[in-house]
Amino acid sequence: MIEYFFSLVIITAIWALLAQSYNLSFGLTGLFNLGHIIFYGVGAYTAAILNTKYGWGFLENIGAAALFSGIFAAGFGLLTLRLSGHYLAIATLGAAMIASVIATNWISLTNGPLGIRGIDEPEIFGITIEADSLLFVLLYVTVVLLVNILLYKLFHSPFGRLLRAIKDDEIAAQAAGKNTFKAKTWSLILSAAFAGIAGALYTHYRLFLDPTIFALPEIIVLVLMVVVGGRGNFWGAILGTILVIFIGELPRFIGFPDSIIGASRNIMYAALLIGTMFWKPKGLFTFFEKK
Amino acid sequence: MKTLLDVRNISKRFGGLHAVENFSFAIEKNTIIGLIGPNGAGKTTAFNLITHFLPRNEGSIFFQEKNLKKKPPYALIRHGIARTFQQIRIFPELTVRENVLLSLSWKYDSWWKSFLLQDESEENATAYKLLSEVHLEKHRDEKAGNLSYGQSKLLEMVRTIATGAELILFDEPAAGVNPPMLNTVKKLIRNLKAQGKTIFIIEHNMPFLMEMAEEIIVMENGKFLCRDVPTKIQKDIRVLEAYLGGS
Structure with a gap:
């Protein structure tokens, strides 16, 4: 473990x-x-x-x-x-x-x-x-x-x-x-x-x-990390990386069968991206920004 | 007086349209010159040609007696020609201070110099002084995107001045600016003149130009129409015809 x-x-x-x-x-x-x-x-x-x-x-x-x-x-x-x-x-x-x-x-x-x-x-x-x-x-x-x-x-x-x-x-x-x-x-x-x-x-x-x-999926994951965290923000990229990797591991934690781990991971990535675009289009780091 | 800018027979064609045709004029050092003409006369295109934001089809431009040939726009600024735009161009995501700092010095443009030395106290002091001239010093740490239209215009002017250019081209500095701000603009331009700078202005606000410019050049249909002192331009029958439509 x-x-x-x-x-x-x-x-x-x-x-x-x-x-x-x-x-x-x-x-x-x-x-x-x-x-x-x-x-x-x-x-x-x-x-x-x-x-x-x-x-x-x-x-x-x-x-x-x-x-x-x-x-x-x-x-x-x-x-x-x-x-x-x-x-x-x-x-x-x-x-x-x-x-x-x-x-x-x-x-x-x-x-x-x-x-x-x-x-x-x-x-x-x-x-x-x-x-x-x-x-x-x-x-x-x-x-x-x-x-x-x-x-x-x-x-x-x-x-x-x-x-x-x-x-x-x-x-x-x-x-x-x-x-x-x-x-x-x-x-x-x-x-x-x-x-x-x-x-x-x-x-x-x-x-x-x-x-x-x-491979193409690697590029998508990379774009996802930067966009979700916040483009151009230093801490955003780190936050985005941690979040994307954590979410990518979730299906394993939940105990999904191996055959659907890949697909469910992609669904979660998509949900994360859509959610970010919807609530915090400039990236999730803005949660921590001073008003 | 010494000639600063010498524009010789420049032309620009967009397909079949002659936006600027065989346009020539010269500007002496330390003067304020206006450029007017009806909409579509080619004023902004002329500015774009002089500052090399557009390549010209013909003609040549001499600045301080040097042929500018095909230098890129950023290189012209280092030679001493800077400009503002008709549609304001500032950096909305940068702070007001950063907007000015950006054009104040070139010593940190290379990444490794920027990496090693970062003492910008001198530049910061100059930026503060320049921003005070247009009453923007209070907003220096705000994002430039939060400024009002008039303030953005002043910021763009200050950023242009900060390049230290000898010749400054202002594209409609008075458009959409309220009366108190207009006074700030006037003061700014007079200060530049007092510092020995040369100013070339496109403007539709005639009272403003009548007050500021020493001479006015008139364009019509991409061509040079006439040039004279403001009081004479105001009464020139060719100018009136160009604006109101001749018989």
């Missing part, structure tokens, strides 16, 4: 980081990018490949995943960020599908649908940390906390203010002398780098990686 609880905390930590990274580009900057899962996947594959083929460890892989995902996002941004609104959403969603196809078919690199096995558990100062142990929980929570502190600082910096201004009115931001394209590209690159870290964390936890990491 305690292992189940630990695994829940670890998964929540990984998703909280991923959701917060998405909150930077989608929430704060207003980029309707549905391909964020690509950066998560690129980070995860970077860690998996570097570990299994070149023996890179956990900490090096975190850095490498951030770097690779960031570089990948720079190219991705140059191609897509001239688009906005629904056009950007469709183009990036298409890109996520393409990423999935590439991961499935580039067998020499990714081992295709069979996936990559034999990934090492995290090793810190020579100590191997086993999955679902207390030490593992501490390690992951610490990493996620540290990265979230960086993100918190970024959200509340003058650069964060510029991103919020772009979300409000991009033309007005240009009229205030801002190179909005550059700012949006950096927002995407940073957002991707943090998503890459989340991907590396996932890889070193699951110890197995296959192309389902790019």
Whole structure:
């Protein structure tokens, strides 16, 4: 039972980081990018490949995943960020599908649908940390906390203010002398780098990686977390992540048969989204806002 | 006097429509110039062309004797040309103070500088001073979206001034503004002139423009019609015909 609880905390930590990274580009900057899962996947594959083929460890892989995902996002941004609104959403969603196809078919690199096995558990100062142990929980929570502190600082910096201004009115931001394209590209690159870290964390936890990491439902869950918590609000993404994961686990707690857990989970997600849109369209964090 | 802005034969076509055609004029440094014309004359389009929010089909624009070529709008602001919009554009989700801070400095535009140094006390003091000029300092920590129409207009003007631009283009600064606020607008513009700035104004409020502008340029159907001091423009038969319809 305690292992189940630990695994829940670890998964929540990984998703909280991923959701917060998405909150930077989608929430704060207003980029309707549905391909964020690509950066998560690129980070995860970077860690998996570097570990299994070149023996890179956990900490090096975190850095490498951030770097690779960031570089990948720079190219991705140059191609897509001239688009906005629904056009950007469709183009990036298409890109996520393409990423999935590439991961499935580039067998020499990714081992295709069979996936990559034999990934090492995290090793810190020579100590191997086993999955679902207390030490593992501490390690992951610490990493996620540290990265979230960086993100918190970024959200509340003058650069964060510029991103919020772009979300409000991009033309007005240009009229205030801002190179909005550059700012949006950096927002995407940073957002991707943090998503890459989340991907590396996932890889070193699951110890197995296959192309389902790019699957459409993952994107929907991610959007759900940020929207339910509150787009652009730092605490909103964390609140949204905890809520969505808790609600996703409810069918298991209630004791639904395995065959309907997936479907009932989707119904609950839908109810959560509709409820949020109905009562707190700006997100559930507004419950805690000072009037 | 020294020429600040030199617009040479600019044109803009939207399909078959000539919104601005072969339009030329020059503005001297430290003057207040008005731009008038009937609705659809191409005034706002001219503003958009000068500030590069719209690409022109022909012509060239020189600012401080430099050819502006195809610089993006944000780069023009760094050169010293800033503008307001006919439809107010502020950042409703940012506070009033943040709206001004945004255009006050560029040193934090890159994320890593913004990350390392965050002392904005100097900028905050300047923002406070600028907001006091338009009596918005009390609202500085409110969301800009909560301001009234007139206040939003003043905020947009202050944000534009905060860029430190030499040439400021105001698109209808007096429209929809009540008389006390109109006095604030006038004071603001006179202060700018006193600081050596150059102001170019589109306006339909004639008494306002007669009082403020040193010279007025008149446009009709996208073309230059005439240019003179306000008292003469008021009586110019070509201008009257343009507004009232000639025979």
